[in-house]
Amino acid sequence: xxxxxxxxxxxxxxxxxxxxxxxxxxxxxxxxxxxxxxxxxxxxxxxxxxxxxxxxxxxxxxxxxxxxxxxxxxxxxxxxxxxxxxxxxxxxxxxxxxxxxxxxxxxxxxxxxxxxxxxxxxxxxxxxxxxxxxxxxxxxxxxxxxxxxxxxxxxxxxxxxxxxxxxxxxxxxxxxxxxxxxxxxxxxxxxxxxxxxxxxxxxxxxxxxxxxxxxxxxxxxxxxxxxxxxxxxxxxxxxxx
Numbered sequence: 634x635x636x637x638x639x640x641x642x643x644x645x646x647x648x649x650x651x652x653x654x655x656x657x658x659x660x661x662x663x664x665x666x667x668x669x670x671x672x673x674x675x676x677x678x679x680x681x682x683x684x685x686x687x688x689x690x691x692x693x694x695x696x697x698x699x700x701x702x703x704x705x706x707x708x709x710x711x712x713x714x715x716x717x718x719x720x721x722x723x724x725x726x727x728x729x730x731x732x733x734x735x736x737x738x739x740x741x742x743x744x745x746x747x748x749x750x751x752x753x754x755x756x757x758x759x760x761x762x763x764x765x766x767x768x769x770x771x772x773x774x775x776x777x778x779x780x781x782x783x784x785x786x787x788x789x790x791x792x793x794x795x796x797x798x799x800x801x802x803x804x805x806x807x808x809x810x811x812x813x814x815x816x817x818x819x820x821x822x823x824x825x826x827x828x829x830x831x832x833x834x835x836x837x838x839x840x841x842x843x844x845x846x847x848x849x850x851x852x853x854x855x856x857x858x859x860x861x862x863x864x865x866x867x868x869x870x871x872x873x874x
Contacts, residue, residue, distance in 0.1 A: 635663040637788060637819040638684060643693035645679055645842075653679040655842045656693070661821075661835065666814050668833035669823040670862070676842040677823040678716065681792050684821065685713045697788065709738070711788035712781040716796070719777045722766035726757060726776050729765060733780045751779040754809055756802070771798045778806070789813070790821045795829065807832050827863035838866055845869050 638661040645654040654676050661667050669677045682688035684695055686703025695702035698710065720729040730748040739747055752758045755775040760768065765776055774797055781789055795803045810820055814834065822833065830836055831850055838846040838853075846853060846869050850862055857868040 636660045637663040637698060638821075639696040640684075641694050643680075643683065643695060644691045645676075645683060645688060646691045647679070653842050654683070657844045658693075659837060659844060659847050661819075661837070663819050664814055664817045665834035666810050666820045666822060666832070667835045667837065668830050669821060669837050669839060670827065670830045670833075670866070671825065671839035673825050675825075675839045677825075677839055678792055679842075680839065681713075681790055681821065681823055685711065685790050687713075709784065710786055711790065712784070712786040714777050714781040714789070714791045714794055716792045718765075718773055720765055720773070720780060723764065725762050725764055726752070726768075726779075727761040729776060730779060730783065734783050737784050739784060747783060751782045754782055755779045756805060771802060774798060775802070775806075786818070788819045788821070792823050793825075794822060795824070795826075827861065827866060830862040836862070838869065840866075840870060 640657055640659050643654055643657040644652065647653045657680070669680060671677055679688060683690060684697065684702055697707055700706055724732065727748060730751060731744055734744045734747050752761055755778055757772065757775050757779060760772060765773060768776065774794070778791070778794055781791065795806055798806070810822070814820060822829070824830070833850060836846070836848060836850055836853060837844065848856065853862065853865045854860065857865040859865045859868055
């Protein structure tokens with residue numbers, strides 16, 4: 634299977650002493666929904682920041698589509714949705730999307746169609762003219778996701794994209810994620826929810842900055858003899874202690 638991301642001997646130390654990531658090596662496949670799963674504080678966000686080129690590496694390397702993480706050539710090939718609000722609260726939803734589409738260099742004549750398409754994808758068409766500041770937390774989350782969809786990037790890196798969403802909306806977004814991977818998009822989705830892990834094609838389980846497993850959900854359950862990813866995670870953690 635073609636590799637989207639190659640991580641080799643990656644370590645990150647924060648504030649001069651805290652080892653946030655510890656010697657992680659893993660190859661991640663193209664065109665799949667890859668879950669970075671682990672409890673809060675496991676190192677998921679630091680790993681994501683390293684992949685998108687926003688984190689200084691202490692040791693090791695990361696390649697994305699054969700290029701070093703952070704390379705200028707990758708800017709139009711990937712998008713990054715942070716946990717925090719990544720759009721302007723004093724603009725409407727549509728104004729935000731037009732602005733980001735323009736900044737990303739999308740053709741001027743196509744911007745309206747692009748905005749309409751991403752709004753429909755995240756079920757926010759009826760909120761197009763609403764100020765972001767007046768939206769609910771879940772709606773703001775979907776606006777941030779819609780920005781990440783602009784330009785149909787080859788790689789989408791999503792940090793806790795479904796946090797704060799009700800089960801119906803979360804299910805709707807996962808249906809969208811499945812459509813994207815079916816078209817060849819690679820998704821990195823971080824979550825502390827083991828329920829989310831069941832929806833992924835490929836899993837990277839992280840604890841205390843260390844990689845404890847990398848496999849498909851079914852293979853992890855088979856290896857550990859468990860029925861859920863949560864049970865698999867607890868079994869793997871128990872084996873290490």
